[in-house]
Amino acid sequence: MSAVVTPASPPTPAEPAEEKVSAAPRAWLRHPVVRRLWPLAVAAVVLVPLAALLWGSGAWPSALSVDVKTPLDDTYTWIVRNRDTNPVFLYGLLHLSNWADGSVSWVTDLLESLGWSPVIAAAVLLSWRIGGLRDRRGLKLAGITFAAFTVCGLLGMWQATMETLALMAVAVAVSAVIGGALGLGAGLSDRFERVLRPVLDTMQIMPAFAYLLPLVLLFDVGVPSALIATIIYAAPPMARLTALGLRGADQGVMEAAESLGTSPVQRLLTARLPLARKEILLGLNQTIMMALSMVTIASVIGAGGLGEEVFHALSILDVGGALAAGIPIVLLAVWLDRVTAAAGERLGEGAAPSGSSWLHGWRAWLLAVGSGTVLGAVGWQLLVADWPEAWNVDIASPVQSGVDWFTGHLAEGVPVLGGTRTWAGNFTIWVLDPIRSVLTGTPWWLLVLLVAALALLAGGWGAMCTAALAMAGVGVIGVWGHALDTLSQAIAGVAVTLVLGFIIGVAGARVPLLERILRPVLDTLQTLPQFIYLIPVVALFNVGRAPAVAAAVLYALPAVVRITMQGLRQVDPATLEAARSMGASTFQQIRQVQVPLARPALMLALNQGVVLVLAMVIVGGFVGSGALGYDVVYGLQKSQLGVGLTAGVAIVLLGLVLDRTTQRPNKGNGRH
Amino acid sequence: MNRKHLLRAATAATVVLGVTGLSACSAAKTSSSSGSSGGSEAVTIAVPSWVGAEANAAVAKYILENELHTKVKLTQLDESVAFDALNSGKANVILEDWGGAPKKVKLYVDDKKSIISGGGLGVTGHIGWYIPKYLADEHPDITDYKNLNKYASLFKTAESGSKGQLLEGSPSYTTNDDALIKNLKLNLKTVYAGSEAAQITQIKESYKSKKPFISYWWTPQWLNSQLDLVEVKLPEYKKGCDSDPKKVACGYAQTPLQKYLGAGFAKNNPKAAQFLKNFNWTNAQQNEVAAMIADQKMSSDKAAEKWVKANPDVWKAWLPK
Numbered sequence: 001m002s003a004v005v006t007p008a009s010p011p012t013p014a015e016p017a018e019e020k021v022s023a024a025p026r027a028w029l030r031h032p033v034v035r036r037l038w039p040l041a042v043a044a045v046v047l048v049p050l051a052a053l054l055w056g057s058g059a060w061p062s063a064l065s066v067d068v069k070t071p072l073d074d075t076y077t078w079i080v081r082n083r084d085t086n087p088v089f090l091y092g093l094l095h096l097s098n099w100a101d102g103s104v105s106w107v108t109d110l111l112e113s114l115g116w117s118p119v120i121a122a123a124v125l126l127s128w129r130i131g132g133l134r135d136r137r138g139l140k141l142a143g144i145t146f147a148a149f150t151v152c153g154l155l156g157m158w159q160a161t162m163e164t165l166a167l168m169a170v171a172v173a174v175s176a177v178i179g180g181a182l183g184l185g186a187g188l189s190d191r192f193e194r195v196l197r198p199v200l201d202t203m204q205i206m207p208a209f210a211y212l213l214p215l216v217l218l219f220d221v222g223v224p225s226a227l228i229a230t231i232i233y234a235a236p237p238m239a240r241l242t243a244l245g246l247r248g249a250d251q252g253v254m255e256a257a258e259s260l261g262t263s264p265v266q267r268l269l270t271a272r273l274p275l276a277r278k279e280i281l282l283g284l285n286q287t288i289m290m291a292l293s294m295v296t297i298a299s300v301i302g303a304g305g306l307g308e309e310v311f312h313a314l315s316i317l318d319v320g321g322a323l324a325a326g327i328p329i330v331l332l333a334v335w336l337d338r339v340t341a342a343a344g345e346r347l348g349e350g351a352a353p354s355g356s357s358w359l360h361g362w363r364a365w366l367l368a369v370g371s372g373t374v375l376g377a378v379g380w381q382l383l384v385a386d387w388p389e390a391w392n393v394d395i396a397s398p399v400q401s402g403v404d405w406f407t408g409h410l411a412e413g414v415p416v417l418g419g420t421r422t423w424a425g426n427f428t429i430w431v432l433d434p435i436r437s438v439l440t441g442t443p444w445w446l447l448v449l450l451v452a453a454l455a456l457l458a459g460g461w462g463a464m465c466t467a468a469l470a471m472a473g474v475g476v477i478g479v480w481g482h483a484l485d486t487l488s489q490a491i492a493g494v495a496v497t498l499v500l501g502f503i504i505g506v507a508g509a510r511v512p513l514l515e516r517i518l519r520p521v522l523d524t525l526q527t528l529p530q531f532i533y534l535i536p537v538v539a540l541f542n543v544g545r546a547p548a549v550a551a552a553v554l555y556a557l558p559a560v561v562r563i564t565m566q567g568l569r570q571v572d573p574a575t576l577e578a579a580r581s582m583g584a585s586t587f588q589q590i591r592q593v594q595v596p597l598a599r600p601a602l603m604l605a606l607n608q609g610v611v612l613v614l615a616m617v618i619v620g621g622f623v624g625s626g627a628l629g630y631d632v633v634y635g636l637q638k639s640q641l642g643v644g645l646t647a648g649v650a651i652v653l654l655g656l657v658l659d660r661t662t663q664r665p666n667k668g669n670g671r672h
Numbered sequence: 673m674n675r676k677h678l679l680r681a682a683t684a685a686t687v688v689l690g691v692t693g694l695s696a697c698s699a700a701k702t703s704s705s706s707g708s709s710g711g712s713e714a715v716t717i718a719v720p721s722w723v724g725a726e727a728n729a730a731v732a733k734y735i736l737e738n739e740l741h742t743k744v745k746l747t748q749l750d751e752s753v754a755f756d757a758l759n760s761g762k763a764n765v766i767l768e769d770w771g772g773a774p775k776k777v778k779l780y781v782d783d784k785k786s787i788i789s790g791g792g793l794g795v796t797g798h799i800g801w802y803i804p805k806y807l808a809d810e811h812p813d814i815t816d817y818k819n820l821n822k823y824a825s826l827f828k829t830a831e832s833g834s835k836g837q838l839l840e841g842s843p844s845y846t847t848n849d850d851a852l853i854k855n856l857k858l859n860l861k862t863v864y865a866g867s868e869a870a871q872i873t874q875i876k877e878s879y880k881s882k883k884p885f886i887s888y889w890w891t892p893q894w895l896n897s898q899l900d901l902v903e904v905k906l907p908e909y910k911k912g913c914d915s916d917p918k919k920v921a922c923g924y925a926q927t928p929l930q931k932y933l934g935a936g937f938a939k940n941n942p943k944a945a946q947f948l949k950n951f952n953w954t955n956a957q958q959n960e961v962a963a964m965i966a967d968q969k970m971s972s973d974k975a976a977e978k979w980v981k982a983n984p985d986v987w988k989a990w991l992p993k
Contacts, residue, residue, distance in 0.1 A: 080756070080779065221749060221757045302747045302757070311748060314869045315721045316966040317876075396969070412881060428830035538873040543839065543865045544831035621843075622867040624831070630843060630864055637844030639752040639776070 037453060040464075044449055060444045060480035068477050069642030076641040079217050093218055100170070100224040107166035116158055116387045118373065120149045125371060127335070131342045141342055148331040155324045155395065157306060158387035164295055164305035165332065167223065168288070171230040175287050179235035180280070183242025187276075188268075193243060200236040205611065205655040207618045208233055208297045209632045210648020213641055216301055226294075226303030234291040241283030245276025278344055285340040289527070292333045296529040300636070310529050313396075319403045320396030322532045333527040407539035424546035427492075432545050436488035444480065448472050454661040467660035470653040479650045485627035486617055487654055489545055493552040493613040494658075498606060501557055505564025505605075506590055515565060522558040530555055530619045538623050548620025548629065555619075556612035560605045567601020568594050603663065610658045617651055628654075714743040715937070715944050718754035718763040722868055723894050727961035728767040728793065730976035732951055735987055738980075742944050750844055752776060755932070759786045764937040765948050766790075769930045770797055772846045781932070788938055790931030790945075794952035795892055799846065799924035801838065802889035804879055805900035816905045817856060824859040826884040835861040839887035841871040848920045849888055852906070855921040860886070875899070892955040894962035946992035953986065 083089045111119055127145040131138030152161040182200075186193040208229050215225040249272045257271045273280075299307025306325050313321030412419040439447070448471045455467035474483040508515040533554060537547035571594050579593045595602065621629025628647045635644015715736060719729045733744040749757055755776040757763035771777075780787040803814065807826075813819045820836075827836030838849060838860045853860050865871035871887070872895055878885040879899050889901060906923030913922040931948065938945040957979075964975035980987060 077779075081784075216753060216756065220760045220762055221753055222747070222762050299748065300750075301753065302749050302762070304747070308748050311721065312726075315726075316723055316969075317869055317872055318969060321969075407877075408880075411877070425830035433833075534867065535869055535873050538865075538870045539877055542829065542831075542877075543863060543870055543874045544829070546830070620866075623870045624864055624866050626864060626866075630866060633866060634843035637750050637752060637842065639756075639773070 037456060040449075040453055040456060048445065048449070059440075060475035060478075064475065065478040065480075066476050068646055072642040072645055073640065076217060076639070083217075097219045097224040100219070100227045101222070104167055104170050104223045104227060107169055108163055111162040111166055112159070116153060119162070120146065122369070122373070123149055123335075125369070127339050127342075129367075130339055130346075132346060137342060137345075141338055144338055145335055148335045151331055152328040153387045154391060154393045155327060156387075156389070156392040157309065157325055157328045160304075160306045160309050160325065161328045161332070164307070164329070167227065167230070167298075167303060167305060168291055168295075168332070171227055171234060171291050171294075172284075172288050174227075175231045175235040175291065176238055176284055178231065179238025179283065179287060180242050182235070182239040183280075183283070184246065186239060186243035187246025187272075196239065196243075200239060201656075202652055203232050203236050205614060205652045207615065207632055207648055207651055208294060209300075209618045209636055210644055210651070212297070212301055213636050213639065213644050217641070222302045223304075225301050226298035229298055229301075230291050230294040233294050234287045237286035237290060238280075238283040241279045241286065242276065245279025245283075246272055248279070249275045281340060281344040285337060285344070288336045288340065289333060292329060292336075292527065293529075295329055296531050307529070310531055314531060314534060317535055318396060318400065319532065319535050320399035322529075322535075323399050324395050326529050326532050329529055330524055330527045334523065403536055403539075407536060411540050420540040421542055424541035424544070424550075427549070428544060428546050431492050432488060432549070435491055436485055439484040439488050440481065444475055451657055451661060455657075458661055458663060463660040463663075467657050470656040470660075473653045474650050477646050477649060479628065479631070479646055482627040482631060482647070483650045483654060486625075486629065486651070487657075489549055489552075489620065489625060489627070490610070490613050490617065490654065490658065493549045493556070493616075494606075494609050496549065497553050497556045497560055497609045497613060500553065501560030501605060501609065502564055502602075504557075505561045506568060506594075508561065509565045509568035509594075510586075510590075518561065522562060525554060526558045530616060531622070534619070534622055543624035545620070545625050547623045548616070548625030551619055551623065552613045552616035555616045556609050559608045559612055563601055563605040563608060564598075567598035567605070570601070571597045607659065607663055610662065611655065614651060614655050614658070714745060715765065715941065715948075716745045716747055716763045718749040718757055718766050719746050720750050720754065720768070721748065723962045723966045724795070724892050724958050725768045726965060726972055727958050727975070728951075730965070730972035731953075731961060731979060731987070732767060732948065734973065734976040734980050735990070736944060736947065739991060740943060740947060742941075752844065755780055755787065758932060758934045759784070761934060761936060764934045764941075766932045767948070767951065768793055768795070769932060770846060771927055771930065772844065777932075786935050787932050788935050790933045790949050792952065793929040793931055795929045795955050795958050797890060797892070797927040797929050799888065799890045799927075801849075801886055801904040801906065802901040803884070803886050803904060804882075805902050806882055807884045808902040814904070815902055817858070817907070820886075820904070821857075821859045823884075827860070827886050829863070831863045832861040835859050836886070837861060837863045839871060839874060839885060840864045841888055842867050845888070847888060848914060848917060848924075851918055851920050855919065856907070862888075892959050892962070894959055894966045897959060897963050898967065943992050947990055950990040950992070952990065957983070957986065 114122075124142045124145045128138045128142035131141035149161075152158060182196060186196045211232065212225065212229055215228055219225045219228060253271055253275065254267065257267045262270065295303075295305065296307040296310050299305065299311055302308075306329050309325035310322045310329075313319075313325060410419060411421050417423075442450075448468055451471045452464045452468040456464040474480060504518070508518050530551065533551045537550050537554075541547040541550055575597065576589060576593055579589050584592065617625065617629045618632050619629070621631075621633040628651055631647035632644050632651075634640065635642070635647065717729045717732060719725055729746050733746065736742045736744050747757070747763055749763060751766075751769065752773045754763060754766050755773055758766060759780050777787075781789060801817075808815055811823060814823050824836035827838070828834070829837045831837060836859060838853065840847060840849060840862045841864075843864065843866065847862075849862050852858075853862065865874055875885065875887055875889075875895070876899070886904065907921055909923050909925045914920045914925070931951070933945055933948060961975050961979045964970045964978065965972050968975075970978070
């Protein structure tokens with residue numbers, strides 16, 4: 001407890017990131033820090049004069065870079081010329097492609113031929129069953145489902161919603177199988193886990209836009225590429241959480257099972273997997289959320305559905321229309337989230353529900369499906385199969401005029417404050433430009449060294465090697481300049497996100513009412529397709545890097561706020577009460593009790609901020625951020641595999657650098 | 673109980689995988705006949721993300737469906753990817769190509785012959801640098817590139833620093849502007865909006881507050897009917913003056929926009945193909961439909977219907993004899 005009241009000791013170096021890293025409350029850290037950096041400093045003293053002599057300027061020397069673009073472009077041309085005749089395509093990839101096409105269109109046809117009323121009836125009854133037929137929760141879930149589907153129809157998006165739902169169903173099913181299998185391997189074998197972890201990291205940080213083009217090349221445009229892109233993005237959480245669940249199995253139970261003479265396979269099936277059910281279900285939940293966030297991106301290569309509606313509305317600057325297509329995505333996310341969460345809670349309860357046997361077990365499923373079919377068929381007979389157009393509600397025009405008013409009044413001429421366009425200009429000149437010129441003006445070897453030192457302080461030798469190699473890798477693949485530009489935007493974005501996120505998070509944690517108001521706002525911000533922000537941010541902040549940072553902050557903020565709030569709330573109430581009784585003011589309570597105790601959660605918020613801001617770099621490319629975001633968009637639209645993929649890899653490398661320089665490795669789980 | 677579930681799931685998975693595996697032993701068809709592309713009767717039109725192209729597709733779709741009784745599917749694809757889709761049969765026709773993917777034209781049209789030319793669209797595209805009319809009225813000599821340096825400071829923004837900002841559009845658009853600025857020694861800097869939506873938003877906002885701006889812009893474009901834009905004179909285009917992208921120092925050509933058809937589709941569906949080859953209209957006609965979609969927020973089907981009903985003499989000539 002004594003460590004709590006010790007204020008954080010400010011470190012000596014001037015770098016902002018370093019301040020965060022070494023701001024640990026342990027004063028004794030100071031000596032080891034110096035000792036840790038010692039070998040690196042010696043190496044620097046020897047190598048720096050040499051490097052300065054050889055390469056005086058800040059830019060990465062061309063002699064040290066490798067041309068990766070030409071071979072990539074050559075590969076592209078080769079594949080385009082040979083894909084109709086090569087056996088790899090004829091006997092492998094094309095089957096996969098046709099299978100993907102077939103299965104998704106089968107589900108789409110099924111949903112569409114069923115008609116809207118049976119689909120709604122079936123969805124409502126299934127949600128009710130999952131929530132529990134005799135439970136208030138089940139009824140609530142059924143109500144949510146009904147509302148969600150009806151609104152999708154009312155917005156005139158029924159068919160697009162069904163197309164998206166079909167793609168989601170197949171993508172989530174395949175992601176769950178693949179992720180589950182990988183997680184099973186990682187949960188049982190340490191070596192497999194070590195190999196898998198960087199692969200999963202890459203799958204998540206690599207912007208989907210960068211691998212869309214290779215996928216299009218291998219699987220052609222349309223559903224197959226979209227499906228596989230979604231699976232790549234959505235499978236990792238399933239794998240991670242399955243592995244986590246298997247590893248976390250209660251040792252006592254495992255030993256008991258072993259003592260009963262069970263075989264390893266039996267132990268896995270009867271003890272380990274059932275014990276990990278909750279984590280696996282949470283993994284499924286996360287997989288569904290990730291898959292939904294790919295909906296708009298996948299429509300760039302012709303996946304159709306709601307994403308295409310969003311894009312189409314944006315191309316005629318119809319923000320209202322884009323929102324009408326974006327809301328069903330949010331609703332699908334809310335629905336699926338609640339259903340999987342309810343299933344998870346019920347798993348945890350365990351005890352058999354009381355009442356007639358018709359209300360649980362397989363009979364209840366039969367009842368739900370059966371009555372769903374009957375009700376749906378009746379509805380289909382009475383009404384019509386297609387959603388009646390007369391029921392559509394037009395929200396596009398009121399939303400459009402709302403957005404126009406908003407941007408018109410805030411962009412310019414606000415008394416005293418000056419308006420968002422002025423802020424954007426000042427932000428670019430006073431924040432983004434200086435960071436960028438410092439980064440590009442610094443000699444490359446100094447930057448690599450600095451990154452190494454920061455990572456050494458944060459995570460030790462392993463982190464240092466990874467971070468330094470990743471930073472150098474950016475130069476080797478020949479995108480040093482653009483990467484630094486992007487890095488400057490990411491640093492600014494993360495800083496703004498953290499400041500805002502911590503302020504809102506701390507306020508939300510202390511004022512319960514604020515938290516209740518914030519929750520639906522955060523839900524919406526997190527699941528609404530990011531592309532909807534494109535036009536409003538440009539109208540508010542002008543084209544350039546400032547709107548890109550603004551969009552990134554909007555996207556990353558919810559996660560940071562949420563994690564901060566949760567971290568602060570979990571602080572032991574007794575400790576807080578003790579501080580209060582000693583006469584600590586509100587500010588003192590926050591600074592000296594809550595924040596230090598919630599440090600792990602805050603570090604996680606930092607990590608999520610970094611990952612999410614980097615994920616928005618590409619969307620920034622659509623509003624004038626330039627640099628790597630532009631390169632990836634250019635690569636996709638011009639079919640330049642070399643440019644697009646290289647920039648995508650550079651974003652992954654930047655993600656590694658930022659992660660290793662800000663994160664402490666997990667302590668206390670037995671691994672180094 | 674749980675074990676039974678797992679075993680059942682495992683059996684099901686094995687069966688599915690086995691069936692898939694068996695079917696994988698033969699060579700796959702290179703173009704999918706199943707699913708969304710439908711039978712040989714259906715036509716899939718690739719629609720890029722600008723409104724003019726949507727107007728083409730909407731009118732073609734309306735006539736194909738109502739006069740030739742052919743099913744039509746629209747699929748949203750950008751220029752470069754659309755050529756790959758035509759090659760594989762996922763899409764059948766591109767109605768408006770600006771010549772931004774010369775490599776793909778050479779590969780598919782000249783070498784592999786999997787795509788054939790569908791002739792011109794009748795619409796002539798032209799790219800240039802445009803400024804708002806209120807600016808040209810204020811400074812009459814600004815419309816010549818030679819005087820641009822004098823006014824460069826008017827176009828300064830936070831993004832362009834000490835130079836004037838030349839607003840660019842989406843990365844997928846054809847542009848020589850960086851070379852032009854360098855070779856004509858202009859005190860400008862290109863700033864990419866990154867997408868047409870962002871570029872138009874920026875132009876509209878600047879226009880609303882009567883700010884000076886200069887932008888890469890083109891005709892035909894539906895926004896031209898809303899805003900009064902004036903083209904800045906660049907050195908005159910001569911054939912071949914833009915052949916070396918690094919040395920180019922002339923303005924942009926007048927580009928007759930082209931149509932392309934999948935070769936297989938043209939063979940299997942001659943009637944629809946003949947109609948699409950005949951499809952030919954003017955800038956003004958395209959803009960009329962485009963403005964209905966983008967400006968009056970009509971659905972593209974309604975806009976096409978309105979135009980088709982009003983102009984029977986134009987499209988009757990396109991029908992195959």
